[in-house]
Every structure is written in C-alpha cells, then in structure tokens.
Amino acid sequence: MAKGERRQQLLATAFDMVRRDGTDTLTLATLAEQAGVTKPITYEHFGTRAGLLLALYRDYEERQNAAMHAAIAASGRTLTEVAEIVATAYVDCALTSGPASEEIAATLCAYEETKDFLQASRRACIAGYAGAFSAVAAVPPERSEALFSGILGATEALARSATSGQITRETAITTIAQIAVGAVKEATSR
Structure with a gap:
C-alpha cells in the first residue's frame, strides 16, 4: 500500500x-x-500517541474546511448562503464524527507538546470564517476577531447539541445561520 x-x-x-x-x-x-x-x-x-491524536484532529479539520470551501465556491453568493454553508459544514462534520472529535481534542489538552495546538486551531478557524464571510460582508477589522469567535462558539455549542441528539441537524444549522447573519449584519451596520 x-x-x-x-x-x-x-x-x-x-x-x-x-x-x-x-x-x-x-x-x-x-x-x-x-x-x-x-x-x-x-x-x-x-x-507518538500525541502525534496520532494531532493527525486525527487535523484530518477532521481538513474535511470540514474542504466541505466549506467547496460549497462556498459553488454557491456562496449572499450572506445567508455563506452562513448556511459554514453552519452545514461544521454540523455535518460534527455529526459524522460524533463525540469522537471532542474526545480527541480533550485528550490533546493533556500533552505538553500539544497544549498550544487547539488554540492555534481555533484561531485558524476564526480566520477561516472571516475569510468565508469577507466576500459578502465588509466586517470592520477591529470587530472581526470577536465577531467570528462568537459565531464559532455558538456553532460549537449547537453542533454539540445536535451530536448529542438534543436538537436536530436542521435546527442546529438554521440557528447557527441566523446567529451568523444577525451578528454580521450588526457588525457591518455601524
């Protein structure tokens, strides 16, 4: 092989x-x-075992990012479309992996050599969201970090609720998209 x-x-x-x-x-x-x-x-x-866990988490992130970028390239023309694409990519990846990706992330926190990895991964995700929305909304740079950090937090929480069966996939996606659209509109109206 x-x-x-x-x-x-x-x-x-x-x-x-x-x-x-x-x-x-x-x-x-x-x-x-x-x-x-x-x-x-x-x-x-x-x-090492930590290297294996890092590779697993990176593979999860790469699948999520690939799905998001492909969908945005195909149909991300409006703020609502981009918000729905971002939400769908995250929720679908979380549902596909189930609680395994969260367990992998939690285990990574126990290793000295990986302690900064998850924070860097989070920053990269925030930057990815900023890039995804930049084609449809001019978010002021001074608001970007906080805005997309908040959207990511809501996305993580709602995806976790969908993964545990507390809410449906559709409810998670719709709610994330509504939060993102509202937050981005508010940030760009000032």
Whole structure:
C-alpha cells in the first residue's frame, strides 16, 4: 500500500477505535494491532500517541474546511448562503464524527507538546470564517476577531447539541445561520 493510502487507513482505523472505545485505549501499538500492521509502521507515520491524536484532529479539520470551501465556491453568493454553508459544514462534520472529535481534542489538552495546538486551531478557524464571510460582508477589522469567535462558539455549542441528539441537524444549522447573519449584519451596520 502506498504511504498516503496507508496513513489514511491508519487514521480511519484510529478514528473507529476512538468512536468505539474512546481515547484511553488508543496507542500506536493498539492501532498497529487493529490495522494489521507492525508497530514500526504506526511510529513511522505518527511518532507518538500525541502525534496520532494531532493527525486525527487535523484530518477532521481538513474535511470540514474542504466541505466549506467547496460549497462556498459553488454557491456562496449572499450572506445567508455563506452562513448556511459554514453552519452545514461544521454540523455535518460534527455529526459524522460524533463525540469522537471532542474526545480527541480533550485528550490533546493533556500533552505538553500539544497544549498550544487547539488554540492555534481555533484561531485558524476564526480566520477561516472571516475569510468565508469577507466576500459578502465588509466586517470592520477591529470587530472581526470577536465577531467570528462568537459565531464559532455558538456553532460549537449547537453542533454539540445536535451530536448529542438534543436538537436536530436542521435546527442546529438554521440557528447557527441566523446567529451568523444577525451578528454580521450588526457588525457591518455601524
């Protein structure tokens, strides 16, 4: 198997393991066993358990960002369309991964070498939102960080509620989009 294909196979296996058993039993050795490869192969791809968790979280983020950017390129012409696309990409990715991505993020916080990763990831997501909305709304730069941080917070909370079954996918997406549209309109009207 080619190296890139092997890495994707290992990530898929690791994600299934987290989904099934949580992160406590996920190690490079257990991943190797579950994937039917030798331990050196998992070490070659990820180096450490923290490296594996980082790769899992990055893979989750990349899928979410790819879905969002593709949809915006195809149909993100208005503020409402962009808000719905951003909401849909986030909620659908959260629903696909279930609580596994949150557990991976929580476990990453326990590692010294990854303590800044999640904060940097959050900043990148905020910047991604600012970029997504920039084509349809001129948010003042001095308001951008706070505005998109707030939208991200609401998005995370509503996606979590959808993932746990407290609200439907449609309710989460509609509510996130309404919050984003209202917040962006308010920020650009001043």
